[in-house]
Amino acid sequence: MRVVVLGAGLIGTATAYYLARAGHEVVVIDRQRQAGLETSFANGALLTPSTSDSWAAPGTPQKILKWFGQEDAPMLLRLRAVPGMIGWGLRFLRECRPERWEANTEAVLKLALFSMAALDRLQADEALEFDRNPPGLIKLFRDPLSMDSALRASALYQRLGVDCTALEPDGCVAVEPALRPIRDKISGGVHYPADGSGDALKFTQALAERARALGVSFLFGHEITGFSTESDRVTAVETNQGAIRGEAFVLALGSFSTLLGRKLGLSLPVYPAKGYSITVAAPGWNGAPRIPIADDGRKVAVVPLGDRLRVAGTVEFDGYETRLNSTRGRMLVDGLGDIYPDYPREGRIEHWSGLRPLTPDGRPIIGRSRWRNLFLNTGHGPLGWTLAAGSGLAMAELVAGNSPSIDLASFSPER
Ligand SMILES: Cc1cc2nc3c(=O)[nH]c(=O)nc-3n(C[C@H](O)[C@H](O)[C@H](O)COP(=O)(O)OP(=O)(O)OC[C@H]3O[C@@H](n4cnc5c(N)ncnc54)[C@H](O)[C@@H]3O)c2cc1C
Structure with a gap:
């Protein structure tokens, strides 16, 4: 079967790879000149089932209202974005009820665990290099109150089978010695030994190469x-370079899935949630960390990536705007200094922003659309790196008409 995949980010590339491995003829279309150059470019680098909790949570609406208009708020809703997201916003509010939050978190966690297992197999099969760190993540807390509420969240994860341990400050330093300089400033942490991290862009591009070797054609630009x-089927994708015909199509355009979906009468609940990252060169730094630290107080995560550090975080609802904002960039630089006061300051800092394709319930959309041969693999929000391998594998199984190795009912477009 000739399958056309729309989008060469993490999700489209993983889908194309698994489709090619199953023996299909695959064409991938992307407007950029290489794979992974939009949201998958410089994300937080965390492979983190333990961060499956949906943003639509009890307490989130109050936080958004409290932070409204504050330029340095961890989650910022801009007034000019409000008219364009009323429908999405009302659905988001409905998902903040405790029982919805728990169900959504559980659904995403199952996919995340499935995806991590798929990623491990993929890395072993293809010998992919992407600056993967030794396993483990510490979520760090600065005051006893936030530590208590984190322990409640970790109880949910434990109930769902995720291994984690609460740590005193000394325990945090024992797991990650680079935290020693701030030992007296922290209340403790929670260690998730099975979480991981690595460079999503390197992964996407390495996987695109493997896919190409399996015969996938990438149409960049x-x-x-x-x-x-024709009737209930899509026959071709129209591009600025002409029409590309296929027998099946997979829409994996991140936040832009919504805009292109509209052309087919689909109303996809995917809204761009802007985030920022910085990548700091730290070659030869003796005190460099080994594993990622997510700082609850600062709402940023710091991840070692080879001889660099990636710092990512913050959320801004501002439509499709990707311009850099100096206040929000500075929040990340300050966050890094708060965790690692001795980080090498002479290193070059690259600033970036990207649009997380967010659904109101936090679950991606993985399934067949009402067009019989159009499949959707989008809406992976803040967790697309973690969910990529599993979503690509499950989608390839679905397109082939096989029963996917994970139940996709929770991710159905009709849910
Ligand atoms: C600041 C930040 C931090 C993050 N941190 C993490 C993290 O630590 N862990 C984690 O798991 N996830 C993280 N994420 C989320 C993750 O990066 C995304 O979920 C993931 O990149 C989405 O992948 P995608 O393939 O759906 O979208 P994209 O990577 O955006 O791919 C979509 C592709 O479609 C193409 N496209 C769009 N429109 C068109 C068009 N009209 N014509 C042709 N091509 C088009 C684009 O060029 C792009 O290549 C983070 C995201 C952000 C922004």
């Missing part, structure tokens, strides 16, 4: 503008 259809 192709802007998708619309579709041709």
Whole structure:
């Protein structure tokens, strides 16, 4: 079967790879010049089932209201974005009820665990290099109150089978010695030994190479503008370079899935949630950390990536705007200094922003659309790196007409 995959980010590339491995003829279309150059470019680098909790949580609406208009708020809703997200926002509010939060978190966690197992197999099969760190993540707390509420969240994870241990400050330093300089400033942490981390861009590009070796053609520099259809089927994707025909199509355009989906009458609840990262060069730094630290107080995570440090975080609802904002960039630089006061300051800092494709319930959309041969693999929000291998594998199984190795009912477009 000739399958056309729309989008060469983490999700589209993983889907294309698994489709090719199953023996299909695969074409991937992307407007950029290489794979992974949009949201998958410089994300937080965490492979983190332990962060499956949906953002639509009890307490989130109050936080958004409290932080409204504050330029340095961890989650910032801009007034100009409000008219364009009313429907999405009302659905988000409905998902903040405790029982919805728990169900959504559990659904995403199952996919995350499935995905981590798929990623491990993939890395072993293909010998992929992507600056993967030794396993483990510490979530760090600065005051006893937030530590208590984190312990409640970790209880949910433990109940769902995720291994984690509460740590005193000395325990944090024992697991990650680079935290020694701030030992007296922290209340403790929770260690998730099975979480991981690595460079999503390196992974995407290495996987694209393997896919190419399996026969996948990548059509870069192709802007998708619309579709041709016949009765209940899509027959071709229209691009600025002409039409690309196929027998099946997989829409994996991140936040832009919503805009292109509209051309087919689909109303996809995916809204861009902007985030920022900095990548700091730290070659030869003796005190460099080994594993990622997520700082609850600062709402940032710091991840070692080879001889660099990646710091990511913050959320901003501002439509499709990706311009850098100096206040929000500075929040990340300050966050890094708060965790590692001795980090080498002479290193070059690269600033970046990207659009997390967020659904109101935090679950990605993985399934067949109401067009019989159009499949959706989108809406992976803040967890697309963690969910990529599993989502690609499950989607390839679905397109082939096989029963996916994970139940996709929770991710169905009709849910
Ligand atoms: C600041 C930040 C931190 C993050 N941290 C983490 C993390 O630590 N762990 C984690 O698991 N996830 C993280 N994420 C989330 C993760 O990066 C995303 O979920 C993931 O990158 C989404 O992948 P995607 O393939 O769906 O989208 P994308 O990577 O955006 O891919 C979509 C592709 O579609 C193409 N495209 C779009 N429109 C068109 C068009 N009209 N024509 C042709 N091509 C088009 C784009 O060029 C792009 O290549 C983070 C995200 C951000 C922003």
